[in-house]
Amino acid sequence: MSDPLLVDDWHPVAASASLLAGQTLAAQLLGEELVLWRDSRGACHAWQDRCPHRGTRLTLGHVADDALVCRYHAWKFGVSGACLQVPAQPDAPLPGGGARVFSAFEIYGLIWVCIGTPPPAPPPFPEYANPKLRKVVCGAYPLHAAGPRIIENFLDMAHFGTVHDGILGTAEHMEVCDYQVQAFDDGDGNSGVLATQCMALQPQPNSVAQTGSQVEYTYRVVRPLTAMLTKLPQAQQGFIEAIAIIVQPLGEELSAVWIVLTVSNADQSDDELRAFQDRIFHQDISILENQLPKRLPLYSRAEISVACDRSSLAYRAYLRGIGLRYGVINEA
Numbered sequence: 001m002s003d004p005l006l007v008d009d010w011h012p013v014a015a016s017a018s019l020l021a022g023q024t025l026a027a028q029l030l031g032e033e034l035v036l037w038r039d040s041r042g043a044c045h046a047w048q049d050r051c052p053h054r055g056t057r058l059t060l061g062h063v064a065d066d067a068l069v070c071r072y073h074a075w076k077f078g079v080s081g082a083c084l085q086v087p088a089q090p091d092a093p094l095p096g097g098g099a100r101v102f103s104a105f106e107i108y109g110l111i112w113v114c115i116g117t118p119p120p121a122p123p124p125f126p127e128y129a130n131p132k133l134r135k136v137v138c139g140a141y142p143l144h145a146a147g148p149r150i151i152e153n154f155l156d157m158a159h160f161g162t163v164h165d166g167i168l169g170t171a172e173h174m175e176v177c178d179y180q181v182q183a184f185d186d187g188d189g190n191s192g193v194l195a196t197q198c199m200a201l202q203p204q205p206n207s208v209a210q211t212g213s214q215v216e217y218t219y220r221v222v223r224p225l226t227a228m229l230t231k232l233p234q235a236q237q238g239f240i241e242a243i244a245i246i247v248q249p250l251g252e253e254l255s256a257v258w259i260v261l262t263v264s265n266a267d268q269s270d271d272e273l274r275a276f277q278d279r280i281f282h283q284d285i286s287i288l289e290n291q292l293p294k295r296l297p298l299y300s301r302a303e304i305s306v307a308c309d310r311s312s313l314a315y316r317a318y319l320r321g322i323g324l325r326y327g328v329i330n331e332a
């Protein structure tokens, strides 16, 4: 199953910090196995993890002279993917063709890859440009769930008091107050859903909060598998937090979730900030891996909804509108 909407888009496949110059890394995207490698100028390359000679995984090979050398017969492939050397036949003309090369791009601390025709840029995350905010990449969290179920859960406020009881909500305050939902469109090819005035009473809105607080959330879905939220706790004046969640679709029902944290917290280490996100997201995983059907049903009355599910319904309507087929069920 392939879907041009996702094939022709950027997706994160690794943290930038995890790939050093001269190294290779295996990754997976939309069922495609990738080899990532970084040359001596710092540029990142993403290729199909298969040698065009006899199909050996290129992740077994090594980087030498800004080229990738296959482990099996040591054919050498340059940054364009072209074969530069065949040691078994040093004097013969080089064979045509080469490794299959995909587009790669780095932003927000992540390596992004497109296995089809890439749009101009990965999703916009303007808060990342704010020099006053710390940036921490969390994850990736691998899980057996379809990407759209994961984004829908990110928009859901009615589970704060159950799944995140004592942190993002309490069993005593389960009611979700009225909030606004509208279409999001930045006119630049990024469209989705915007939910505003989302209020939640949270015992521990972030890892440095000393008291509970009313928190105002704003959510925006900007691509089928990318969403951001900002949360402003009333009890911590001046505290700013914007979180992006980006799902890396490993397969249709298998995902890796990246969370990019931008936050005005200067008191904690990256590991402490990550530990808080790890704790929250592992609570979500326990639900996300136990929702059936695995793919998100988009047809009407597929599941019972209530008024406070309207951001979820707006997200489903948006996916229907753009014609997503991967990770969803369109018909009963």
Ligand code: FES
Binding pocket: 051, 052, 053, 054, 055, 056, 070, 071, 072, 073, 074, 075
């Ligand atoms: S299989 Fe890679 S060089 Fe032969």
Ligand SMILES: [Fe+2]
Binding pocket: 153, 159, 163, 164, 280, 284
């Ligand atoms: Fe959650």
